Structures are given as structure tokens and as C-alpha cells.
Amino acid sequence: MNQFLWMAVxxxxxxxxxxxxxxxxxxxxxxxxxxxxxxxxxxxxxxQSDALGNFTFKSIPKGTHKIVFSFVGFETQTQELxxxxxxxxxxxxLKESIHQMDEVIVSTAFNRLQSENVMKVEHQTAKDLxxxxxxxLIEGLATIPGVSQVATGTSIGxxxxxxxxxxxxxxxxxxxxxxxxxxxxxxxxxxxxAGIESVEVIKGPASLLYGSDALGGVLYFxxxxxxxxxxxxxxxxxxxxxxxLGSSTTFGYKLSGDHLKFTSRISQNRHSDYxxxxxxxxxxxxxxELDFKTGFAYTNSSINSVVRxxxxxxxxxxxxxxxxxxTTIKNPAYPSQKVIGQILSWNTISYFGNSKLExxxxxxNNDRSELEDSEVPVLRMILKTFNYNVRYHLPSIGKWETxxxxxxxxxxxxxxxxxxxxxxxxxxxxxxxxxxNFQWKKNTVQAGFRWDRRGVTTIAFxxxxxxxxxxxxxxxxxxxxxxxxxxxxxxENMIFRFNxxxxxxxxxxxxxxxxxxxxxxxxxxIGNSQLKNEQNxxxxxxxxxxxxxxxxxxxxxxxxxINYIYISPKGTQINGYEAFDYLQSNARLFGGExxxxxxxxxxxxxxxxxxxxxxxxxxxxGEYLPLIPANKITGNFRIEFKDGxxxxxxxxxLNTEYVFDQNNPxxxxxxxxxxxxxxxxxxxxxxxxxxxxxxTFNANNVWNKTYFSHLSRLKGEGIPNLGxxxxxxxxxxx
Numbered sequence: 112m113n114q115f116l117w118m119a120v121x122x123x124x125x126x127x128x129x130x131x132x133x134x135x136x137x138x139x140x141x142x143x144x145x146x147x148x149x150x151x152x153x154x155x156x157x158x159q160s161d162a163l164g165n166f167t168f169k170s171i172p173k174g175t176h177k178i179v180f181s182f183v184g185f186e187t188q189t190q191e192l193x194x195x196x197x198x199x200x201x202x203x204x205l206k207e208s209i210h211q212m213d214e215v216i217v218s219t220a221f222n223r224l225q226s227e228n229v230m231k232v233e234h235q236t237a238k239d240l241x242x243x244x245x246x247x248l249i250e251g252l253a254t255i256p257g258v259s260q261v262a263t264g265t266s267i268g269x270x271x272x273x274x275x276x277x278x279x280x281x282x283x284x285x286x287x288x289x290x291x292x293x294x295x296x297x298x299x300x301x302x303x304x305a306g307i308e309s310v311e312v313i314k315g316p317a318s319l320l321y322g323s324d325a326l327g328g329v330l331y332f333x334x335x336x337x338x339x340x341x342x343x344x345x346x347x348x349x350x351x352x353x354x355x356l357g358s359s360t361t362f363g364y365k366l367s368g369d370h371l372k373f374t375s376r377i378s379q380n381r382h383s384d385y386x387x388x389x390x391x392x393x394x395x396x397x398x399x400e401l402d403f404k405t406g407f408a409y410t411n412s413s414i415n416s417v418v419r420x421x422x423x424x425x426x427x428x429x430x431x432x433x434x435x436x437x438t439t440i441k442n443p444a445y446p447s448q449k450v451i452g453q454i455l456s457w458n459t460i461s462y463f464g465n466s467k468l469e470x471x472x473x474x475x476n477n478d479r480s481e482l483e484d485s486e487v488p489v490l491r492m493i494l495k496t497f498n499y500n501v502r503y504h505l506p507s508i509g510k511w512e513t514x515x516x517x518x519x520x521x522x523x524x525x526x527x528x529x530x531x532x533x534x535x536x537x538x539x540x541x542x543x544x545x546x547x548n549f550q551w552k553k554n555t556v557q558a559g560f561r562w563d564r565r566g567v568t569t570i571a572f573x574x575x576x577x578x579x580x581x582x583x584x585x586x587x588x589x590x591x592x593x594x595x596x597x598x599x600x601x602x603e604n605m606i607f608r609f610n611x612x613x614x615x616x617x618x619x620x621x622x623x624x625x626x627x628x629x630x631x632x633x634x635x636x637i638g639n640s641q642l643k644n645e646q647n648x649x650x651x652x653x654x655x656x657x658x659x660x661x662x663x664x665x666x667x668x669x670x671x672x673i674n675y676i677y678i679s680p681k682g683t684q685i686n687g688y689e690a691f692d693y694l695q696s697n698a699r700l701f702g703g704e705x706x707x708x709x710x711x712x713x714x715x716x717x718x719x720x721x722x723x724x725x726x727x728x729x730x731x732x733g734e735y736l737p738l739i740p741a742n743k744i745t746g747n748f749r750i751e752f753k754d755g756x757x758x759x760x761x762x763x764x765l766n767t768e769y770v771f772d773q774n775n776p777x778x779x780x781x782x783x784x785x786x787x788x789x790x791x792x793x794x795x796x797x798x799x800x801x802x803x804x805x806x807t808f809n810a811n812n813v814w815n816k817t818y819f820s821h822l823s824r825l826k827g828e829g830i831p832n833l834g835x836x837x838x839x840x841x842x843x844x845x
Contacts, residue, residue, distance in 0.1 A: 131194055131412050133168040135201040136160070137180055144205060147182040151192070152215045152222060153460060154415045155372070155408055158339045168340070169369045170410050171199075174462030175507075177222065179215055180205060183753070189215075189224050218283070218311040218331035220320060220502075220514055220557075221548050229548070229557040229596035231608055231653040231666060233257070233312040237304050237335075242794060243766075244809030244838050246352055246359075246382070248304040252330065256704040256724045257314045257666070259740040263824045264396030265355060265385045265833060266427040267299040271822065272314050273668065274700045274726040274739045275327030278619045279645075281317070284332045285419045285456035287473025288321070290496040290522060294619040298479070301452050303402035303423060305348075305361040305378035308335040315649045315668060316614025318592045319561050322518055322542045326614040326647055326672075334419060337372040337408055338365035345845040346376075350807075354836035355397075356439050357382030372408040377401075383439045384428075388817035388834040393825065394435045395428030395444050414461050421454040429481075433828050445485075451478040465506040473498045480528070491528035497521045498540075513547040524620065526572075532627075533620040534581035536569040546594075553600035560593040565617045569624055578686060579627045584640045586623070590615040608653040618642040622676055622693045628686070635688040636678065642695060646673045660712050667703035675730065677737075679778070698736060702726035720747040727775070737777025741785075741821050744769045761795040773821040783826065786818035805842040812836060 137147040143164030150157045151168060153176060160166045173194045178201055181187040185205040192201060214225050214234045225234060233255050240251025249268030253260040259271040270280050282289040284302060291301045310332050317325040338344045346363040363376040380400040384392040406419035427450075428443035453476040461468045475496040480488035502516040520540035524533060546559025565588045573580035594612035601607050618639075625638035649670040656663045675698040681690040706722035722745050728736035749764040768790070773783040791810040796803060815835040819826045 131169070131171045131173060131197050131199075133171050133178070133192065133194070133199050133201060135166060135203065136164045137166065137182075137203050137205060138164055139182075139185060139205045139207070141204075144182060144185075147180060147185075147203075147205065150179040150181075150215070151176050152179060152217065153177065154410060155337055155417060156340065156410075157336055170412065172410065172413050172415060172460075172462040174464060174467055177215070179224070187214075187224060189227070214309075216311060217333060218313055218329060220546050220559075221512055226606065227555070227598075229555050229598045229608060230313065230610055231651070233314065234309060235312075236309045237307045240310075241304065241350075241840070242792060242807060242809075244790060244792060244811045244836070245304075246355070246357065246836075246838075247300075247380075248302055248307070249300045251304065252310065252312075254745075255312055256706065256722045256745075257726075258312055259822055261738055261822045261824065262820065262832075264393060264430050265382060266396060266398035267824075269293070269299065270330055271738060271740060272312065272328035272330075273670070273702065274728045274736065276738055278324050279327035279616055280330065281321050281325040281328075282330045282332070283321070285334055285421065285454055285473070286458045286471045287454065287456045287475070287500070288496075288498050288520065289454070290475050290494060290498075290520075291450075291452055291477040292479055292492060292494055294621045299425075299427075301423060301425070301450065301477070302332065303378055303380070303400060305359075305402060306335050306363070306376040306404035306421075308333045314666075315610065315651050315670070316592075316594070316612045316647055318563070318590070318614035319544055319546060319559050319594045319612065322540060322561070322563050323565055323588075323590070323615060323617045326616040326645060334404070334406065335363075335374065335376070337374055337406070338367040340367050340369060342367055346842065348840070348842040350838055350840040352382065352836055352838050354833060355382040355385050357441075370410055373406070375403075375405040377403045381441045383441050386834050387434075387831040388812070388815045389831065390834070391434045392437050392439075393430055393830055394433065394438075395430045395447070397441050397443055398425065398427035399441060399443070400425045414459060416457070416459045419454075419456050421452075423450075423452045425450045425452075430825060430830075433830055445482055447482050449480045449482065449488075452476070467504045469502045469504065471500040488528045490530045490532055491526065492532065493525045493527065495523050495525075510550045511547060512549075513545070516544050516546075518542045518544070530627075531572055531579055531581065532625075534569040534572050534583075534624050536567060536620055536624075538568075539566045540564070555598045556596070558593070558595040560591070563590045563592070563615070564588070567617070567620070567623065569620070578635075581624050581626060582640070584623070586640065588617040588644050590617075590644055590646065604657045606653075606655045608651070610651040610653075611648070612651075613646065613648045615647070616645040618644075618676060618693075625693070628688050635685040635690045637681070637690060637692050639693045642676060642693060643674045645675055645695075647671060660710055662708035663706070665703065665705040668701065670700040672698045672700070675736075677730070697731045698729060699731070700726060700728040700736070700739075716751050718747070718749040718751065720749070721745065729775075735775040735777055737780055738822060739773070739775070739777070741773035741783060742771040744771075759796045759798060762793070764792045766790040766792070770818075770820075776821075780821075781827070783819055783821040786816060788816060788818070789813045801845065803844040805840075805844070807838070807840040809838040809840075810835070811838070 137144045137160045147160040176192045178192045180203040245251035260268040262268045313329040317329045344365040348361040350359040361378040365374045384396045401424045403422045408417045429446045455474045457472045459470045477494040481490040483489045498520040500518045505513045522538040524536045542563040544561035548557045568585045571583035592613045596610040598608045625636040652667045674695045678691045702725040704724040709719040725742040728739045746767045752761045768788045772785045794807040817831045
């Protein structure tokens with residue numbers, strides 16, 4: 112009944128609007144191709160070709176759009192769609208290719224296919240990350256070359272991109288900047304993988320597009336797509352984890368018409384304390400999470416508008432007892448954190464013939480409480496953030512595309528608990544930028560510049576000279592940044608890219624104003640209100656080669672940082688704790704990633720992959736930077752069978768991960784020994800009429816290895832990482 116009611120509402124809007132229609136036929140070798148995927152990415156529209164290869168989109172706004180055709184085993188194609196009349200026909204002939212399908216990259220300015228993009232961007236679907244056996248989203252991200260995590264057990268993880276973390280990595284979700292007190296060592300990512308379609312990783316300064324804090328890179332999460340036009344979809348998923356005796360449950364519902372689209376998803380995670388390779392549970396690494404996402408989209412002849420909302424409630428333990436009481440309960444003990452995050456976003460694209468205006472508005476509310484021995488918060492901070500991002504795509508002039516934009520943020524931090532970690536404060540951001548893209552033959556150049564201003568105002572708290580006293584201050588930080596990139600097809604199968612970009616980060620409130628004991632680090636930290644911007648300049652080289660049976664990539668980078676902020680001991684004690692100051696120094700990071708992919712003919716079902724990643728970071732005085740991941744080699748042996756009648760997309764894989772010694776620790780770190788992990792995975796898809804069942808099985812750390820990751824915050828207490836984990840998963844689609 113509800114379905115018919117929704118369809119009736121959608122149908123009413125369809126009748127009320129003009130019908131601009133795009134139709135066409137997808138063929139291969141001159142024959143119709145059924146189930147080809149056709150997308151209009153900027154309109155959040157997707158459909159499939161029928162048995163005759165035909166497809167149709169209705170209610171398309173007038174203007175210029177990108178239309179993308181893809182199908183497994185065929186080369187992805189993109190065409191320019193000019194909607195200047197009410198009915199437009201677009202046909203496409205796909206060519207066979209065994210390469211992976213090309214993806215539209217939305218985290219960069221011009222939303223091009225990866226193969227057309229000037230900047231190399233890593234793209235991974237959330238489904239692929241889950242197939243690797245990750246219990247949380249951040250664990251999955253750490254499997255991407257160049258990406259790692261600073262972990263506190265299984266519940267708290269912070270992303271690291273090429274050795275830079277915390278406020279040096281910017282996170283975007285639902286098209287808006289995510290703010291959740293990310294400066295804290297015990298503050299995790301705060302996102303659930305359910306309801307996320309994919310992630311894009313920019314490895315390097317992206318301040319041109321995103322402003323402050325994108326100095327080290329950007330994680331850009333794309334929400335799951337709406338259902339194809341005039342379809343309803345249901346999805347139920349369940350995973351079970353043997354190590355933590357944990358479960359992950361999700362249920363989703365989607366419904367789409369010609370003009371209106373709706374999606375919703377509710378998910379829950381529950382995990383006990385994790386077990387090491389020694390068979391011991393690490394007390395209070397347990398956590399519980401509830402996540403709800405919903406969204407609406409509306410399209411007519413002149414605009415496309417999407418509203419999304421995400422509510423996330425996370426209750427997690429703070430591990431301080433080490434290996435102690437052995438329990439499998441899932442309710443966190445004290446001390447613990449309760450974090451409620453809400454994200455409301457609104458994306459609108461208005462079309463004006465040959466130009467368009469794109470606007471992203473976001474409101475983020477992050478309510479973080481720390482509990483010591485009761486449900487009364489000792490520390491409670493509420494961070495409210497409103498941000499906006501407005502881009503005007505100017506009319507194209509020949510092969511020139513240009514975007515003029517402005518970006519800003521208004522943020523307040525309010526303390527409600529007994530203790531203050533940072534003061535009450537207000538932050539204001541304003542940035543303006545211009546970027547252009549020029550393409551000729553097999554070459555593309557992209558360049559731009561940007562100016563930013565950040566103002567920070569704090570309110571005094573406490574008495575001068577006392578622990579926890581915060582002096583009021585009013586600071587402003589200005590920065591001018593630029594970037595330039597060049598991409599060319601050296602040969603038919605070879606791509607070369609070079610990018611040079613600057614970035615910046617204004618000091619965060621903890622660095623500017625701390626005055627007290629940081630419980631997570633067991634030290635007395637003293638902020639420095641006179642800190643300057645961190646500024647960097649990074650050069651990137653990327654080379655990719657593909658032929659029908661062999662793929663190769665190599666990335667190299669050199670990153671020079673000016674005024675790198677770090678913490679250093681004063682040589683004195685306050686209240687029995689060693690005192691530390693925030694200081695600045697110049698530093699540099701360098702390294703890269705490389706990989707090969709073999710799929711020999713005629714054994715097209717066989718895939719052999721290997722990657723290597725390395726990063727070195729040090730200050731100009733020769734001291735090594737902290738939180739630099741060890742060098743790593745991964746290997747993957749995978750077989751795939753996709754031609755079954757009912758059992759489709761069956762695969763099995765063996766993955767090995769060898770992590771080298773880390774003998775270059777930072778000033779507060781110890782060296783870490785090497786280790787090798789072996790993981791297994793199996794999956795298959797069963798299709799019954801219109802229903803589909805996805806079955807997956809993962810065995811991580813098969814040999815139950817006892818090991819220490821260099822970026823584990825529990826390493827200093829002698830606590831190993833996760834032992835053997837078996838994961839069973841099933842997803843049902845209707």
C-alpha cells in the first residue's frame with residue numbers, strides 16, 4: 112500500500128513538469144547489450160538497458176551533462192549530452208576490455224572519468240572494502256595503498272594519508288565537510304560504512320578545492336545511489352565476527368520516480384572486547400553503534416536538488432586496563448565515550464543553458480561526552496558547524512572549462528562538562544578560488560589558485576596560573592595557495608601525470624589553547640596561541656600502463672612542510688606530569704606506491720596483484736616524525752567465475768600482507784618489528800528471479816599471528832593487535 116502511495120505522489124509530480132527526455136541504444140559488436148549501466152552522475156540518475164539495448168531518462172534539466180556508459184568486461188565511455196531540445200537521442204557502442212570499469216571521480220573539480228583526470232585519485236567501493244573483511248570503515252580504508260590508520264583497538268581509528276593524520280586529513284561526507292573534534296587522539300572517524308557507495312582518496316594537498324586541513328589529503332565519501340527511475344529496492348545485510356563475537360546489521364529501502372527519489376537505511380553494530388593472537392581479550396575495546404541515513408532527490412527541467420540526513424550514535428569503551436577481566440559483554444565499561452553525530456546536507460544544481468551553479472550547504476552537530484565512573488559526563492563538548500560551498504561553472508570556451516567558487520564555515524564549540532579540553536570558541540572560514548581545465552588531443556592541463564582567511568575567537572575560562580585555565584585570544588590566519596597539473600597519454604595504453612600543489616592548515620584549538628593533562632597521552636600539554644599556519648608544497652608523479660593482460664602503476668611524491676606543528680617536552684613537571692609545549696619546525700615527507708596486476712590469457716579468471724608502499728617523514732633537524740607507517744608489501748591471488756546461470760560472480764582470494772620493521776620512530780615512539788599476515792576470502796552471488804543473495808566469507812590473520820602495528824596506540828602498553836577473525840556475511844536484495 113505504501114509503495115502505491117509513494118508512486119502516486121511521484122506520478123503527480125511527473126505530470127506537473129515538462130518532460131525533457133533522453134533515450135538511446137547501447138550495443139556491442141553491432142548487437143544490443145542488455146543490462147549496460149547508463150549514468151547521469153551530476154543528476155544522481157542511473158538506469159540499465161533492456162533486452163533490445165534501449166534506455167530512457169525523463170525530466171532532464173536543460174544544459175550540458177555528462178552521460179556515462181559502462182558494463183563489466185567493456186571499456187567505460189563518457190559523452191557530452193547537450194539538452195537543448197525536449198527529446199535527445201544518444202547511442203553508444205561499447206568495446207570489449209578486461210580492465211576494471213572506469214569510475215566518475217566527483218571529489219575533483221570537473222567530475223571526469225579516472226582515466227581522464229589530471230589528478231590521480233584512489234577509488235574504492237564500500238562493498239569492495241567489506242569484501243576485504245574490514246569490521247569498520249576505517250579498517251577498510253587502511254587497505255588502500257598510501258592510506259593507514261592510527262588505531263585504539265577496533266573501535267577508534269583515525270585515517271593517515273602518506274604519513275599525515277589528524278587535522279591534516281580532511282573528510283567529506285554527503286558533499287559537505289565533516290567536523291567532529293577530529294584533533295583528539297581518541298576521536299575516531301565517526302562514520303558507518305552502511306549507506307556509503309564509495310570512497311575517493313586524494314593523496315596530497317587539496318587546499319585549492321577544500322581550504323584549510325586538506326594539507327595532507329582528502330577522504331571523500333559518496334552516499335549510496337538512489338534506486339533507478341520507477342523502481343523500488345529493498346536490502347537486508349548481516350555480518351558476524353568471531354573474534355569480537357560481534358554483529359553488523361543493516362536494512363535499506365529505496366523508491367524512485369521520474370522527479371522524486373527517496374532512500375533510507377538503518378544499521379547497528381555491536382562488538383565485544385577484541386581477542387589478541389594470544390587468546391586474551393583487551394578490556395573495554397567493545398563498542399555499540401546505531402546509524403540512520405535518509406535522503407530525498409528532486410529533479411525538474413531546470414534544477415536537481417538532493418537533501419540527505421545522517422544520525423550516528425556511538426558508545427565506545429576507552430581501553431585503559433590492558434589485559435584484565437575477560438568478558439564478552441558488549442556494553443562499554445568506564446571510562447567510555449558517547450558520541451552523537453548528525454549531518455544535514457543540501458546539494459542543488461541550477462542549470463542556465465551553457466552554465467550551471469552548484470551549491471552545497473551543510474549543518475553538522477557533534478555531541479561528544481566522556482564518562483569516567485557514571486553516566487554524568489566529566490567532559491562534554493558540542494561542536495556545531497555550518498558550511499557552504501558554491502561553484503559556478505562558467506560557459507565553456509572551446510576546450511576551456513572554468514569554475515569560480517567560494518567556500519566557508521561558521522563553527523562554535525561549547526563546553527557543558529566539569530572539565531574543559533579546549534575552550535569555548537568560534538571559528539569563521541572564508542575562501543574564494545578559480546580553477547580551469549584545458550584539453551587538447553591526448554593532453555590535459557588543469558590549474559588554479561585560492562585565497563583563504565580563518566578567524567578564531569576563544570572565551571577565557573578559569574583562573575590564571577591554574578590547570579585548565581584558558582586565556583581569551585582572537586587570531587586570524589590567511590593563506591594563498593595554487594596548484595597545477597598535467598596529464599598525457601604517452602601511448603595508447605600509458606598515462607603520465609604530474610601535479611604540483613600547495614596546501615595549508617591553520618592550528619587547531621588544542622594546539623593553540625591546551626592547558627591541562629591529556630589523559631590519553633598521560634602528559635600535561637600547554638598550547639601556543641602564537642602558532643603560525645602549516646604550509647606545504649608537494650610534487651606528485653604518476654605513471655600507469657595497461658595492456659590486455661598486464662597493468663602497472665607507480666606513484667612518487669615529495670612533500671615539503673613549513674611550520675610543521677609538533678609537541679615537545681619542556682623538561683619540567685606540572686602536578687606530577689611531564690609538561691609539553693607545542694612547537695614548529697620545517698619537515699619533509701617522501702615516498703610512494705607501486706603495483707602490478709597480472710591476468711594472463713587465456714586464464715582470464717586468474718588475477719595476481721602486488722603492491723608496495725613507502726613513506727619517510729623527518730624534521731629538518733634530522734628527527735623522524737611520529738605516526739609514520741612502516742613500509743608494506745601486499746600480494747593477492749584471486750580467481751573469479753562470472754558465467755554461472757544462478758551462481759554468479761563467484762570468487763576466492765588469498766591475500767598476504769608483509770609489514771617491514773619500523774626502525775625510524777618519532778621522539779615518543781618505539782621501533783616496531785616486522786610481521787606477515789595471511790587472509791582468505793570467498794564470495795558468490797545467487798540470483799533467483801528478481802531477488803539476489805550475496806554470500807561472503809573472510810578469514811583474517813589466518814595463522815592467529817601476535818603482532819604490533821606501529822600506529823597502534825596500545826602498542827606502548829604491550830597490547831598486540833587483533834588475532835584470527837572469521838567473518839560470515841549475507842546480503843539480500845529485492
